Amino acid sequence: MKDRYKFLIVLGIFAIAYFIPIESIKVQKAILESFYMLQDYAQKHVLLCLIPAFFIAGAISVFVSQASVMKYLGPLANRFLSYSVASISGTILAVCSCTVLPLFAGIYRMGAGIGPATAFLYSGPAINVLAIALSAKVLGWQIGLARAIGSIAFAYIIGLLMSFIFRNDDMEKKKVQMVMPFDEPVLKLWQQVVYMASMIGILVFANWAKPQIEEGVWIFIYNIKWYLTGFFALIFTYTYIKWLKARWFIVLIGALAVIILAIYPGYPQLSFSVGIVFLIYSGKISSDMTKTWIESTWSFTLMILPLLFGGVLVAGFLLGMPGMNNGIIPNEWVARLVGGNSLWANIFASVIGALMYFATLTEVPIVQGLIGSGMGKGPALALLLAGPALSLPNMIVIRTILGTKKAFVFFSIVIILSTIAGMVFGWITS
C-alpha cells in the first residue's frame, strides 16, 4: 500500500474519532448493535462454516493444479469447453480478487480471448467456495444456490455477448507463451476429488439447517446430520493419513478425542474445535504436503477474516441487526431505495453493487444487514450478482486491459443482467 493511502486511512479514522457524536443515543445503540452482529457471526458462522471453508480453499490452492485448468483456456482450446471451464473454474482458481485480474488479463491476451476471459472475470469472485458457503449459511440456501447458478449462467451469457459484440476485434494476440506453474500435482485427479468431497461433505452436513416443515427427507437429514458429518470425517481422516502422509498416531488421538467429546458433553462446536486443533498440529509436523496446506489455509484466514469482521462491524453499525431498527441508517431509507421488487430498486442495487468495493466475503454481512432493514430479495440478489465482480478500483484496471469501449460494454451488460435476474428472482420468491 502506498503511503498516501495509509495516510488517508489514518486521517479518516482520526476524523471519525474526533467528530463522532458519541453522546447521542442513536450512535451508542448503533455501536452496540455492531458488536451484537459480530458476536452473532462469531457464534454461528465461524467454527462450523468458515473454518472448514478456509481449509477447503487452502487445499484447492495447494493440491489442485491450476495449469490443468488453464489447458482449457489456451488460444487453441475448444470453444464450448473453454466457455464452460471459464464459467466454473472460479471455484478452483479464484479466492481473492487480486488473483482474478491477472488471470483474466492472461486469458484475454494470451489465451482463449475476450469471451472466456470476461466469463471468468464475472464468475470468478462469486462462485468461490468461501463465498457460496457463507452466503448459503447466512442468507439462506436459496440465495446461496441462486447466486452460484446465476453467476455461472451469467458468465456464459456475458462471455458469449462480449465475443459476439466484438467478433471483429482486431486486437493482435500477444505472441507470448503463458508461463505455467512448474510443479506436478501431488494427488491424482480422483484423489483430489475424494479429498475435496470429504471436506465439502463435512461442511455441508455440519451446517444443515433445521427445516421449517418438520417432515420429509429434509428433517430426516437434519436428524442424522452429525452421523453424516462423522461419516465424511472418517473418509477425510483415512485419506489424510493415507495420501497426505499425516502422522497416523496423532491423527488417531485427535479422532478419538473428537468422538469422545461428541458423545459427552455433545457440543458439536467443542468437538469441531478440538478436531481443528489436532488437524493443524498434525499438519504442521507431518509431511511437506500437509505443511503447505496448513500454511496456505492460514494465509487465507489471515487475509480474509479481519476484513470480514471489519465488514460485519460496519454493516452492524450502519444497518443494525436484521429485524431491528437500531442502525445509523433508518430502515425507511433502505426500504424506500431497495425495498420491494420494482425495476428502480433492482437497477439501484445493481449499480451500487457494481461501484462499491467488497473485500472477499464482506458482501454477505452487508446484504444481510440490508435485507434485515427491508431490502427485497430480488434487489439483494442483483447486488450479489453485480457486486463482487465489479468495483470502482477494479473497473479502472479492467479498462486498462480491455480499453474504454469494451470495458464500458462489459460493465453495462453486468448491470443490465443483474437487474433482470433480480427482477426474476424477486418475482419467483414472492
Added chain:
Amino acid sequence: MKIQILGTGCPKCIKLTENAEQAAREKGVEFEIEKVSDINKIMELGVMFTPGLAIDGQVKSVGKVLSVEEIKKML
C-alpha cells in the same frame, strides 16, 4: 542482478519480495529489486499466476511464494 517481483500488490507478493531480498542478501550478490505491479507489463512476461519471480528478465516461478532457500538456489 535484477530481481523482478510480478504481482498486483496482494499479501503474497509482499511476502515474496521479502524472501527474495533476504535470499539475495544472504547470498551476498549485488542486486536490485523491482516490483512490477502494472498488469500489462506482467502479461508481457507471460505471467498470469501471481506472484511471479523473474531474474534478469527470465521468469523463474509463477503462482507461488518461494521460500528463501528456494530463491537462493535460483540466484
